[in-house]
Amino acid sequence: MNLLKSLAGATALALGLAGAAAAQDPVKAGFIYVGPVGDGGWTYEHNQGRLAVEEHFGDAVETIFQESVPEGADAERAITQMVLAGADIIFTTSFGYMDPTVAVAEKFPEVKFEHATGYKTAPNLGVYSARFYEGRAVQGTIAGRMTKSNIIGYIASFPIPEVIRGINSAYIHAKKVNPDVQFKIVWAYTWFDPAKEADAAKALIEQGADVILQHTDSTAPQAAAAEAGNVFTFGQASDMSEYAPSPRISSIIDNWGPYYIARVQAVIDGTWESDNTWDGIGPGMVKIGEISDAVPAEVKAEAEALRDKIAAGEYHPFTGPLNKQDGSVWLAEGETADDGTLAGLDFYVEGIEGEIPN
Amino acid sequence: MKLKLERRAAPSALVSGATPVLAVIATMIAGGVMFWALGANPAEAIRIIFWDPLFGDFASYTRGQLLIKAGPLILIAIGLSLGFKAGIWNIGAEGQYIIGAVVGAGVGLAFYPTESRLIFPLMVLAGAFGGWAWAMIPALLKTRLGTNEILVSLMLVYVAQNILASMSTGLLRNPDGMGFPGSRNIARDFPAAANPELIAGTGIHWGVVAALIAVIFAYVLMTRHRMGFQIRLAGEAPKAARFGGVRPRRLILFTLGMGGALAGLAGLFEVAGPAGQISIDFNSGYGFTAIIVAFLGRLHPLGILLAGLLMALTYIGGELAQTMIGMPAAAIQLFQGMLLFFLLAMDVFANYRIRLGRTEVKA
Numbered sequence: 001m002n003l004l005k006s007l008a009g010a011t012a013l014a015l016g017l018a019g020a021a022a023a024q025d026p027v028k029a030g031f032i033y034v035g036p037v038g039d040g041g042w043t044y045e046h047n048q049g050r051l052a053v054e055e056h057f058g059d060a061v062e063t064i065f066q067e068s069v070p071e072g073a074d075a076e077r078a079i080t081q082m083v084l085a086g087a088d089i090i091f092t093t094s095f096g097y098m099d100p101t102v103a104v105a106e107k108f109p110e111v112k113f114e115h116a117t118g119y120k121t122a123p124n125l126g127v128y129s130a131r132f133y134e135g136r137a138v139q140g141t142i143a144g145r146m147t148k149s150n151i152i153g154y155i156a157s158f159p160i161p162e163v164i165r166g167i168n169s170a171y172i173h174a175k176k177v178n179p180d181v182q183f184k185i186v187w188a189y190t191w192f193d194p195a196k197e198a199d200a201a202k203a204l205i206e207q208g209a210d211v212i213l214q215h216t217d218s219t220a221p222q223a224a225a226a227e228a229g230n231v232f233t234f235g236q237a238s239d240m241s242e243y244a245p246s247p248r249i250s251s252i253i254d255n256w257g258p259y260y261i262a263r264v265q266a267v268i269d270g271t272w273e274s275d276n277t278w279d280g281i282g283p284g285m286v287k288i289g290e291i292s293d294a295v296p297a298e299v300k301a302e303a304e305a306l307r308d309k310i311a312a313g314e315y316h317p318f319t320g321p322l323n324k325q326d327g328s329v330w331l332a333e334g335e336t337a338d339d340g341t342l343a344g345l346d347f348y349v350e351g352i353e354g355e356i357p358n
Numbered sequence: 359m360k361l362k363l364e365r366r367a368a369p370s371a372l373v374s375g376a377t378p379v380l381a382v383i384a385t386m387i388a389g390g391v392m393f394w395a396l397g398a399n400p401a402e403a404i405r406i407i408f409w410d411p412l413f414g415d416f417a418s419y420t421r422g423q424l425l426i427k428a429g430p431l432i433l434i435a436i437g438l439s440l441g442f443k444a445g446i447w448n449i450g451a452e453g454q455y456i457i458g459a460v461v462g463a464g465v466g467l468a469f470y471p472t473e474s475r476l477i478f479p480l481m482v483l484a485g486a487f488g489g490w491a492w493a494m495i496p497a498l499l500k501t502r503l504g505t506n507e508i509l510v511s512l513m514l515v516y517v518a519q520n521i522l523a524s525m526s527t528g529l530l531r532n533p534d535g536m537g538f539p540g541s542r543n544i545a546r547d548f549p550a551a552a553n554p555e556l557i558a559g560t561g562i563h564w565g566v567v568a569a570l571i572a573v574i575f576a577y578v579l580m581t582r583h584r585m586g587f588q589i590r591l592a593g594e595a596p597k598a599a600r601f602g603g604v605r606p607r608r609l610i611l612f613t614l615g616m617g618g619a620l621a622g623l624a625g626l627f628e629v630a631g632p633a634g635q636i637s638i639d640f641n642s643g644y645g646f647t648a649i650i651v652a653f654l655g656r657l658h659p660l661g662i663l664l665a666g667l668l669m670a671l672t673y674i675g676g677e678l679a680q681t682m683i684g685m686p687a688a689a690i691q692l693f694q695g696m697l698l699f700f701l702l703a704m705d706v707f708a709n710y711r712i713r714l715g716r717t718e719v720k721a
Contacts, residue, residue: 036687066680068687070642073632077423078677084416085681099543099634119536158638159527161537189523189638346537357527 029053029264030087031065032078034094035192041217041237042191043067045254046093046116052257053264061264071096079104083111089267091260092116095160101125112272114263117162119343121274128259131280132162133342134310135252136169136213137317138288138303139234142250143211144174144181145299146232153204154185155197155214155221159356161345163215168349169317170213173306175351184209187357194220205231222248232294239289250303251289258284278339281311318342323350363710377704378654382668384700389693398683406682407675407693420678422561424670426632429566430455430624432666434648436572437620439657441613443580444592448614450496450511451621452645453518454489458622459629460518460525461488463636466544466551467530477550481626482564489622490615492518497614501607507614519641526638545634553631565627569666572620576659589613621645650698672697 031050035043050063064085069078075097082090083104089112092101098118105113105125113125121127143152152174156163167185174181184207186200197216201224204212211232214221219240225231225247233243235251259277266272279285288307291300309315320331325348331337348356386408390400411420434451441448448454462485469477496510523539525531530541545552556562580586592599592609600606624644633640651669655661676690 030681064681064684066677066687071637071639072634072642073426073628074642074677076632077426077674078681080419081416081677081681084419095538096540096637096639099546103546158539160539189520344536 026060026062027057027089027264027268028062028064028085028087029260029267030079030082030085030090031063032069032075032082032090032092032094032097033065033067034069034071034096035217036067037065039192039217040219040240042254043093043217044238046091046256049256049260053260056257056261057264057268060268069097072100076100076103079113080107083108087111089114089264089272091263112263112267121276123274126263126273126275126277128275128277128279129162130254130285131278132252132254132286133165133169133317134280135286135288136166137173137310138307139213139250139252140170140173140175141177141306142291142295142299142303143170143213143232143234144176144178145302146249146295147174147178147181147211149208149210150178150180151182151184151208151210153201153207153209153212154183155200155204155212155216156185156187157191157215158189159187161343164345164348164356165342166213166215167352168345171352172317172322172349177302183352185352185354188216190216192217194218197221198224201225201233202228219243235289241289244290245292246294248292249294250291253287253289255285255287281307282313324348325350325352360714362713363706364713365710366708369708373704373708377708378701381697381700381704384704385693385697388696388700392689392692392696393685396685396689398685403679403683403685406679407672410678410682411671411674414678416678418559420674422555422559423674424667425561425566426563427673428666428670429563429569430628430644431648431651431669432569432663433565433572433624433627434617434621434645435651435655435662435666436569436576436659437617438648439652439655439659439662440576440579440589441617442593442652443657444589444609444613445596446610446613447508448493448496448511448617449508449649450493450513450515450645451617451648452641452643453511453515454492454618454621455625455628455645456515456518456522456641457492457625458485458489458618459625459633459640460522460530460636461485461491462622462626463541463544463551463629464525464530466548466630467542469551470542470548473550475550478553478630481551481630482623485622485626486619487622489625490619492622493614493618494611497611500614501610507610511614515645522636522640523638526636526640530636532635539638541636543635544630545632551630553627555631563627563631565624565631568623568627573659573663576662580659585612621648654698654701668697669694 033043037043037047050065053061054063066078069075079090079100091114093116095117098115098120101113101115102120105122109124115127117129118127154167171183184204186204188196188200190196197218198220201212201221205228212221212225213234214236217237222233222240222243225233231247232249233247235248237254239251239253240248291303316336318337320335321333322331324330386404390404393403394400438448438451462481465484466477466481495514496507499505499510500507526539532540532542553564588604591602592604629636651665652662655665672694679685
């Protein structure tokens, strides 16, 4: 019992020490990654953001990270250890870190936390995400123009609003340029699993898909497409330019660097406040990777024009008239979707076949 | 000249006792070379992994985390060791762990938001039942149809993972979760069903208590009880066991059932405590790592207790090495692999002696 008491006392002491360490220079920024930094997709781009912070601030900021952190109990420990190691701001870069981040944020009110793609905030916990669906609109346009079989394959990860937004946005814009287009959707139930993603891509190709969109992070679908030939793909999260000019004909690139730099700067200035950031192509959080020469010039111009209109705020990818899958009206002529609906989106738009798994 | 391995009549007691220590030392040396090659100070890296979690600056926090990490490993490994001793190979503890968590959490969440002292004990029973039932599938298939329990139990892990994904996005999904996968957070939002830290800052929760009870239970069972004798006999001398009146079917049902029930319990304590919720990635490999822990501990309850703590130490220390000196996660896994490699290698020396012999020249 004495031992336990002394342990409890020592914890309190350590917490005090951490508080003291947090006040010291240089500012320390921590990053928790769900995958390995070499995944070539999601985690890779977050790590590029971290490196951008290091480059921007030089000696004024020190960064630490931990990769392949499982979501759950291990995440809570990883985040806590970063606090104890003296981190002033910690970015937790996967949805599954939401509750662990909230729990640690409650224990350490003097440390700032930023959770990617979640929705729970606190005075010392902000959330941030990117409007990837804006990029999907551009992809859908290219895909609709490029398909010859009129079958577009879509490797989906999990049935969550972010993924459903992407499917809807891509479909709406593919349909706009090619009314005969049909989507085949495979749910892979993974963010990163090269073997599963390759299987999904092969299954889609066998079903006649000649353009494949993916919401998973590995380059396995690109490899499968290259092997099959005459199948086009898009880089996901990262440019995946090693598969350009074909099968990879463009990409959605997550660009976290500017946001990370801004948030760390706010910590340095003492102006950091809990935020809810959801940025798209305009502020540069979402980038469209170079559209390769495999795409005809007029299609490229059309896609880039759409990109620029979205960036300028002149066009919203979810603009009515749009019906839900069951035929009921979602958005009237000229009406655009509000962020609240988009954040919890759980239905397909009219024309997409199949059901969202539940 | 060639090297010859010659089986010792009986394993050298001295070497047997010393091998785990020697293996750790060999790992430190080989691992140190690897860390040096990665540009780190090897002495510092080794200190961070083996010393800092226990006595470093943040030890008051990491010591508790050691118990959180070791608890499920020990609980599952104890259950597995019973079967392994008898030559019954349950490789699917990961699946039994998942199903225990799903069934236990499901029972608890069905009562949300009722506040009753009975909910948590009920969940514990449900968790054990879930794991037990999942293990009964390979057990019954083996006793009735003679299937191989290794394959069936392993394959059922993948089935369990799909059930977990389905539960996270369907039946158990948090109705207030904005459409995201994952159940309500039991640990945070449902006190009657939660498995909290029993003494703040120590890391001790009901799962750690259960692991200790399991160690004692297994020790008594194996040394004092008729069932323990039968398990050892079946493993060491299967033929003698049959003549000695051991009923293999009963043994299969008992050992697989115990393994499943303990794995299910571990899953329940984890989901209601440290993990907090059912999510698609809820399982993080405890069921597989526990197999290693069982063998590292020589299938002996006290050995498993120590092995579980050592394994937890390399996990926690490995995480520290990542954040403190930027070691990649893969290097830490390699380091853990080395530990097992050297332990197995040292075992060879305990069971065999090396002879330098002349190669016979043939005309």
